[in-house]
Amino acid sequence: MRAAAAEKGILFGSAFSTIYMSDEAYTREFASQCGVLVPEVELKWAALRPSPETFDFTRGDTLYDFASANNILFRGHTLVWENALPSWFNAYVTARNAEQLMTNHILSVVRHYAGKVTSWDVVNEGVQVQDGRADGLKVSSWLQHIGPEYIELAFRTAHQADPKATLIYNENWIEPDDSDSEKRRRAVLALLTNLRKRNVPVHGLGIQSHIFAEANVTGPNFRQFLKEIEDLGLSILITEMDVRDQHLPADIHTRDQLVAEQYRNYLSFLLQFRSVRTIVTWGLSDRYTWLSTHNKRADNLPVRPLPYDFELKPTAAWQAIQTALEQASTR
Ligand code: G3I
Numbered sequence: 084m085r086a087a088a089a090e091k092g093i094l095f096g097s098a099f100s101t102i103y104m105s106d107e108a109y110t111r112e113f114a115s116q117c118g119v120l121v122p123e124v125e126l127k128w129a130a131l132r133p134s135p136e137t138f139d140f141t142r143g144d145t146l147y148d149f150a151s152a153n154n155i156l157f158r159g160h161t162l163v164w165e166n167a168l169p170s171w172f173n174a175y176v177t178a179r180n181a182e183q184l185m186t187n188h189i190l191s192v193v194r195h196y197a198g199k200v201t202s203w204d205v206v207n208e209g210v211q212v213q214d215g216r217a218d219g220l221k222v223s224s225w226l227q228h229i230g231p232e233y234i235e236l237a238f239r240t241a242h243q244a245d246p247k248a249t250l251i252y253n254e255n256w257i258e259p260d261d262s263d264s265e266k267r268r269r270a271v272l273a274l275l276t277n278l279r280k281r282n283v284p285v286h287g288l289g290i291q292s293h294i295f296a297e298a299n300v301t302g303p304n305f306r307q308f309l310k311e312i313e314d315l316g317l318s319i320l321i322t323e324m325d326v327r328d329q330h331l332p333a334d335i336h337t338r339d340q341l342v343a344e345q346y347r348n349y350l351s352f353l354l355q356f357r358s359v360r361t362i363v364t365w366g367l368s369d370r371y372t373w374l375s376t377h378n379k380r381a382d383n384l385p386v387r388p389l390p391y392d393f394e395l396k397p398t399a400a401w402q403a404i405q406t407a408l409e410q411a412s413t414r
Contacts, residue, residue: 084390085118087405092414093354094156094361095404098123098323101142103371104149108395113367114153119201121158121322121363122146123373127167131192135175135184140195147199158363159200160322161207161253162189163237165223173224181228186240193244202249202361204289204322205241206234210254210274212266219270234274235283242284252278253289253322258349260302268308279315287318290353293365295327296338296345301352309356318358323365324349325372325388326400329380338387343399346390350407360414362404369393 088095096119103109113120124130125142133139150157163185176184193203211221220226225233234252241250252275257268271288278285294300312319326342326349353359366372368391375386385393390401 084116084401084404084408087408088362089118090413091408091411092360093408093411094119095408096120096155096158096362097364097367098160099146099149100124100371101145104145106370109368109370110149112391112395114155116367117155119156119158119361119363120146120150121160123366124167126159126192127161127164128172128188129167129169132169132172132188134169134171138191138195143196147196151199156201157196157199158322158361159193159196159203159248161204162192162241163205163225163233164207165221165225166208168224176224176228178228181225182233182236185225185229185233185237189237189240190244193241193248197245198247200245200248202251202287202320203241204253205237205250205285207253208255209234209252210267210270212263212270218273219266220274235278235281238278238283238285249286249318250284251287251289251320251322252285253291255291255293255323257290257308258292258294258298258300258305260299260304265304268304272308272311275312275315275317279317285317287320287358288312289320289322291365292321292324292349293327294324294345294349295329296331296341298345300345300349306352309353313356313358318360319353319356320361320363321350321353321359322361322363324363325365325374327374327378328387329374329378333382333384335387339399342387343403346400346403347407350404351410354407354411357412357414362408364389364404367391368395370395
């Protein structure tokens, strides 16, 4: 998949973690198939910040060393998110110290990886229309303590720390063709349009793509949204793709075919947009997927959302991704 993507000027890769590095077979396959690595947890606050005064880059650096030793690019995920925060955070953060806490974190982390990270997810999942705000923003601890301007401040601070890094706004649940997702898309578009108007250094949109196998994720509203994002001059990245098979029949062959079909449909749809030049899956093998713990099947059968099965055998999804890359136009 790495080679097929590179031939078209596309970067293909996956999330990886130090937790999996003792699995030599998986690590080897990862290095052969991936041109970009995204730390699954190692660059989040919970891993980087043992205390308000200290940073621990050990695990992040281990992943960077592995990536650079295998000529794999390195994506940063994520500088500002209301999840994966350290245990001390909620008791420590106040309206007085939140801005300094956030900017100091961004400056320190981005400077530490300056020239090593190709692109950063600066802000992750900042929209939640259900929270009832006119701008559709999520009422996160960052918004509560700093205000909606925390997003602009985060991007300007990241750019100050590494002017060469590509800075991404990363979001989920914007793919399906339903009214909730349409409201989210409108809120994301308004946010990015506003940031661009004020010359805030945001360079692209990350579409997580944790999609259900049965969902319609190639609808006209989504297509219109992607065109509007491109018209803003932003690049589009698929940042955390997996195809959820929770609601599919138990039969493995049937499931794999339906999962593969969704990979094929979704990727060939997205790759029509020339600004899509990065495709990242959230793990490569069903052996290591967050869906095993976060989204179990009702029948408790192991989930199969990724291009390699538990035994590290390529599934129909692998071939679907390969074919979509081979059929894509050269960027
Ligand atoms: O490493 C500790 C371990 O020492 C401890 O014994 C264990 C039990 O508490 O927890 C382990 O940490 C877990 C970590 O994954 C590593 O496995 C955390 O509890 C758990 O919360 C963390 O989950 C990650 C989650 O983000 C939160 O950071 C998932 O692996 C990761 O796949 C998930 O990824 C997110 C993206 O960042 C954003 N988009 C959605 C996506 C899926 O939720």
